Structure formats: C-alpha cells, structure tokens
Amino acid sequence: xxxxxxxxxxxxxxxxxxxxxxxxxxxxxxxxxxxxxxxxxxxxxxxxxxxxxxxxxxxxxxxxxxxxxxxxxxxxxxxxxxxxxxxxxxxxxxxxxxxxxxxxxxxxxxxxxxxxxxxxxxxxxxxxxxxxxxxxxxxxxxxxxxxxxxxxxxxxxxxxxxxxxxxxxxxxxxxxxxxxxxxxxxxxxxxxxxxxxxxxxxxxxxxxxxxxxxxxxxxxxxxxxxxxxxxxxxxxxxxxxxxxxxxxxxxxxxxxxxxxxxxxxxxxxxxxxxxxxxxxxxxxxxxxxxxxxxxxxxxxxxxxxxxxxxxxxxxxxxxxxxxxxxxxxxxxxxxxxxxxxxxxxxxxxxxxxxxxxxxxxxxxxxxxxxxxxxxxxxxxxxxxxxxxxxxxxxxxxxxxxxxxxxxxxxxxxxxxxxxxxxxxxxxxxxxxxxxxxxxxxxxxxxxxxxxxxxxxxxxxxxxxxxxxxxxxxxxxxxxxxxxxxx
Numbered sequence: 001x002x003x004x005x006x007x008x009x010x011x012x013x014x015x016x017x018x019x020x021x022x023x024x025x026x027x028x029x030x031x032x033x034x035x036x037x038x039x040x041x042x043x044x045x046x047x048x049x050x051x052x053x054x055x056x057x058x059x060x061x062x063x064x065x066x067x068x069x070x071x072x073x074x075x076x077x078x079x080x081x082x083x084x085x086x087x088x089x090x091x092x093x094x095x096x097x098x099x100x101x102x103x104x105x106x107x108x109x110x111x112x113x114x115x116x117x118x119x120x121x122x123x124x125x126x127x128x129x130x131x132x133x134x135x136x137x138x139x140x141x142x143x144x145x146x147x148x149x150x151x152x153x154x155x156x157x158x159x160x161x162x163x164x165x166x167x168x169x170x171x172x173x174x175x176x177x178x179x180x181x182x183x184x185x186x187x188x189x190x191x192x193x194x195x196x197x198x199x200x201x202x203x204x205x206x207x208x209x210x211x212x213x214x215x216x217x218x219x220x221x222x223x224x225x226x227x228x229x230x231x232x233x234x235x236x237x238x239x240x241x242x243x244x245x246x247x248x249x250x251x252x253x254x255x256x257x258x259x260x261x262x263x264x265x266x267x268x269x270x271x272x273x274x275x276x277x278x279x280x281x282x283x284x285x286x287x288x289x290x291x292x293x294x295x296x297x298x299x300x301x302x303x304x305x306x307x308x309x310x311x312x313x314x315x316x317x318x319x320x321x322x323x324x325x326x327x328x329x330x331x332x333x334x335x336x337x338x339x340x341x342x343x344x345x346x347x348x349x350x351x352x353x354x355x356x357x358x359x360x361x362x363x364x365x366x367x368x369x370x371x372x373x374x375x376x377x378x379x380x381x382x383x384x385x386x387x388x389x390x391x392x393x394x395x396x397x398x399x400x401x402x403x404x405x406x407x408x409x410x411x412x413x414x415x416x417x418x419x420x421x422x423x424x425x426x427x428x429x430x431x432x433x434x435x436x437x438x439x440x441x442x443x444x445x446x447x448x449x450x451x452x453x454x455x456x457x458x459x460x461x462x463x464x465x466x467x468x469x470x471x472x473x474x475x476x477x478x479x480x481x482x483x484x485x486x
Contacts, residue, residue, distance in 0.1 A: 001334070004020035004347055011347075012041040012087050012289070013030075013041070013186050014190060015043060016207075017043050017053045018052065018056035019204025024043045024044055024046050025046065025173075026040050026043070026044040026434070027043055028043075028044050028186065029042075030042060031334065032097055033100040033368045034321035034330065034331050035368040036369065037368075037384075040186075040187050041285070042187070044183070044211070044212060045217050046219070049209060049210065049220035049221065050216070053208040054220065054221070054226050054227060055226070056205045056208065057226075058149050061149055063448060064203055065254040066174060067175075068174070071125070072123050072201060072203075073223075074124040077117050077121035077168060077172060078197070078204070079200065079345050081117035082114075084117065084164075084196075087191075088107070088436070090191070095159075095160070095322070096321075096328045097320030097322065097323055098184075098320070099168075099185055099188065100321075100332065100333060102368070103397075109158050110160060111159045113164050114160045116161070117450050119168075121170070122171050122342055124135075124171075124358070127365070128470075129141065130142050138486075139484045139485075140481065140482070141481075142481055143480045143481075144477050144479060146173060146174030146231050146339075147322060147476055148226075148227075148229070149176050149178060150170035150178075150230070150231065151178050151227040151229070151231070152166040152177055152178070152180060152232075153179075153218050153221065153231070153232040153233070155233050156183075156184035156185045157285055157288045157333070159181060159188050165233075168353070169467075169472035170475075172473060173477050175355075178227065179208065180210055180211075180221060182213075183213035188209070189209065192211040210233075221274070223245060224244075228252060229251055230252070230253055232256070233256045238259040239464075241449055252476070254464065254467065254472075255465060256467060257290070257462050258416055259417075259418030259462050260290055260294050260414045261281070261292060261419045262410070263295065264407050264411060264423065265296070265306055265419045265423045266427060266429065269445075270445070273445070274423040277446070278396075279314060280293075282394055282395075282419070283374050284395065286329055286331065286394050287393045292392075292394075294396050294397070295403055295411075297407055297450040298400055307355065307378075311356050312375055314374045317332075319361050321369070323344070331370040332370045332393060333458075337392070338371075340368045342359075342390065345351065345395065345464045347386070348385075348386050350385070352377040352385065353379075355398055356374065357375060357468070358375025358382070358394065358395060359375065365423070373396035374395070375396070377395070378397070378398045379399055380399070384397065387413070390412055408433060411438065412436075415460055417438040417439045417458055417459030417460070417461070418436045418457075418459075418462035419442070419443070420434075420439040421442070422442060422445075424437065424444070440456060440457045440463070441456050442453075452468055452469075454468060454469050455471045456468050456469075
C-alpha cells in the first residue's frame with residue numbers, strides 16, 4: 001500500500017479535463033493533519049481551465065450519444081465501481097494520511113462507495129417515462145431527459161463517497177459533469193480521478209475533475225449559464241450564497257448543508273447500546289460530519305447515568321494519527337479548522353458546564369498535529385450558541401428533558417434539520433417522535449445508517465433537494481411532454 005501511494009506522490013496531482021491530464025502555473029502542497037508534514041503537491045486549477053472544462057462538458061453533452069445511451073452509462077458506472085473497490089486498501093490509507101480519519105472510518109467511507117455506483121448503474125437502465133391515450137386520437141408521452149452539464153462541489157471531509165453520491169446520479173441521468181474537489185484532499189482527489197478515468201468505456205469530456213484551494217472554479221460552476229444543475233455539499237452559509245448567486249441562471253440546485261443532530265435518549269432505552277453509539281456520533285471523522293451527533297438529549301431519570309458513561313468514554317478516547325494502530329480518533333483536517341473550532345467555543349461557551357473539557361491533547365508527541373480531544377458541555381437552554389451553531393468538531397452539548405413533548409420541542413429548536421437519532425424500547429413512541437421531528441433522516445435505536453435506495457437530505461436550513469434513491473436522479477432530469485394528435 002505504501003509503495004502505491006509513494007508512486008503517485010512525487011508528481012504534482014493533476015486535473016482531469018476533457019479526457020486529458022492537465023497541469024497549471026500554480027502548485028499547492030498537501031499536508032498531513034497528523035504531523036504537519038508535506039505529503040505531496042498538486043496543480044491548482046486556474047479560471048481558464050474551469051471554463052474549458054465547462055465548454056468541453058457542454059460540447060460532449062450536445063454531440064455524444066452519452067445522454068441517450070443507457071447501456072453505456074450503466075457500463076461506465078459499473079466499471080467505476082470495480083476500480084474503486086479494487087483500490088480500497090490504497091484509498092483507505094491515503095484517506096487516513098491526508099484526510100486524518102482513522103483507518104476503520106476510511107474503510108467505512110469506502111464501503112459505501114461501490115454500491116452507490118452500482119445502484120446508479122442499475123438506475124441508468126430504468127425508464128421512468130410514461131404514456132397514454134388521453135382521448136380518441138390524442139396520445140400523450142412523458143419523457144425524462146438529462147438537464148445538461150451538472151456541476152458538483154465536493155467537501156474535504158469524505159471526498160470519495162460524497163463525490164460519488166453526487167456525480168453518480170448525474171451520470172446515470174445522462175448529464176456530463178464538472179466536479180470541483182477541495183485542496184485539503186488533493187492527493188485523494190487525483191487518485192480517485194485516475195481510477196475513474198481508467199474506465200475504458202468512459203468517453204472523454206463526460207467527467208471532468210479539478211482541485212482548488214479557493215473558490216474561483218466553484219463560483220464559475222454556480223454562475224455559468226452553461227451549467228444546468230449544481231450539487232453542493234457543505235455549510236449552510238455557503239449554501240445560501242450559492243442559492244442567491246445561482247438565481248440569475250435559474251439552475252437546478254441540490255444542497256446538502258449543515259446539521260445539529262439531536263441524539264434523544266428515553267429512560268427505557270438500551271443504554272449499553274446507546275452510549276457507545278453516541279460516543280461514535282461525536283467522534284466519527286473527528287466530528288467533521290454533517291450528521292455528527294452534536295446534541296445529546298437525555299430523559300431526566302437516566303441523565304446522570306448517561307452523563308457519567310459519556311464522560312468516561314469521551315475522556316478515554318485515544319487520539320492519534322489516522323493510520324496508527326490503536327487510534328480511536330484522528331486529527332481535524334488542518335490547523336485552520338482547529339483555530340476556527342477553538343474560537344467558536346471560546347465565543348460560545350458562556351455559562352455552559354464543562355463535563356469533558358476536550359481541547360488540544362497534552363501528549364507532546366501529538367503537538368505537531370491538528371488534534372482536538374472530544375468535549376462535552378452541559379447546557380440548560382436551547383438558546384446557547386453551542387446548541388445553535390454547527391461547530392464541525394468533536395464537541396457535543398448535553399441537555400435533559402422531562403417529557404416526550406419537551407424532547408421534541410428542544411430537538412426542533414435550531415434552524416437545522418438534517419438528521420436525528422431516537423433511543424427507546426417503545427416502538428410506538430419511536431415512530432411518534434420521528435413523526436414530530438423536523439429532520440430529513442431519523443434513526444430509531446441507531447445512527448449513521450445510510451441506504452443507497454432511500455433518499456437523504458435536510459429540512460429547514462439543512463438543505464434543498466435529496467441525494468440517494470430515485471430522487472437523486474430527478475435533481476439532474478427534466479420532463480418533456482409530447483402530445484400527438486392523429
């Protein structure tokens with residue numbers, strides 16, 4: 001595995017545009033979040049290259065059989081699944097080193113990826129049009145067609161699966177794609193692009209991939225009238241700006257944005273199962289996850305027990321490099337992310353009770369890395385900034401409630417509505433609470449169970465549109481109604 005990564009590291013990671021690997025006049029450096037050392041270099045895309053990628057994608061969509069050849073699209077997506085799956089070990093190690101997540105989490109991300117590609121390979125073969133004779137001599141046909149060029153903006157926290165989650169349905173629908181990926185994972189981005197480009201059936205110009213540290217390319221995807229649809233995963237603040245800026249072109253938008261996932265524990269819950277799952281909800285991907293379990297709400301009669309269990313478990317989390325044996329949580333993505341988290345906590349903590357202090361580890365061997373130990377704060381009111389703000393780190397709040405109604409009221413008290421988790425042995429109560437929560441996904445007695453064939457997305461300020469399932473294709477499709485009179 002190490003030799004494979006080293007083989008790709010000396011040459012700057014390139015961008016894939018129009019079926020060609022392109023360099024640029026500017027290079028950047030990818031650093032390990034575990035120790036701050038350089039892992040490799042990459043070519044920073046320039047504005048002209050992004051414009052060329054959009055032009056090529058538009059030309060390919062207009063002139064190639066891609067948009068009408070379902071069999072070709074299915075074949076390409078299946079080839080992609082095979083290549084990503086075959087490179088699982090290599091990608092997992094690269095993710096652990098460049099992204100910082102521990103190896104089991106990197107393997108978890110990659111375990112979600114081939115199945116999505118294969119699911120959308122099958123969807124590419126599925127016709128969803130319909131027709132009928134509406135009255136004598138009048139026949140009506142409804143066709144589903146791809147919208148054109150799709151822009152995809154991918155975050156750094158899970159770059160492989162989140163890239164696939166957006167571009168796979170776009171390709172299945174018959175769109176061509178221009179995809180921007182974040183510079184924090186430049187080496188992962190290029191290795192993924194190499195694997196995808198290696199698919200023999202993929203026509204040049206159908207999938208274009210570039211890396212940038214800034215936002216020039218992303219803004220072009222948003223503003224260009226030649227990009228018909230855009231899929232963005234990231235913060236609510238940026239999502240709002242994208243929606244405003246995209247208004248001039250009226251392009252189709254799919255936005256999966258921030259979250260403040262409540263983990264609701266009732267007094268009849270299986271605490272032996274709930275507590276370790278909540279710990280995972282706080283620490284997975286070092287809390288850099290839109291569905292991080294950042295709010296813990298516990299019924300008063302079991303609050304002390306859950307609080308003690310969480311405090312012990314969080315204090316005992318072993319922090320270390322993602323590729324080191326025994327690490328239970330890796331570093332944050334970079335030092336800038338840690339500074340942002342520290343500043344947010346300093347400004348937001350107020351009179352919150354410190355249950356587990358978190359912060360930078362005392363172990364001197366970890367000082368060169370962007371580590372932040374998991375933290376837990378007790379709060380009484382839902383107006384606390386720690387409750388209202390997405391912190392994007394391994395930090396959670398602890399609240400108590402007396403009744404089911406109070407649990408729902410507290411859970412719904414933020415602008416976010418991406419996901420929630422409910423813990424109870426009472427099946428009817430689990431369904432009642434799930435019904436009452438303003439959240440796009442609700443797990444009962446579980447967390448972070450994602451299924452390719454069922455949609456996910458946010459309520460309120462957590463997003464617009466849906467990913468996964470049938471709806472994901474619809475984000476990249478248009479309907480054409482043909483009426484024939486004879």
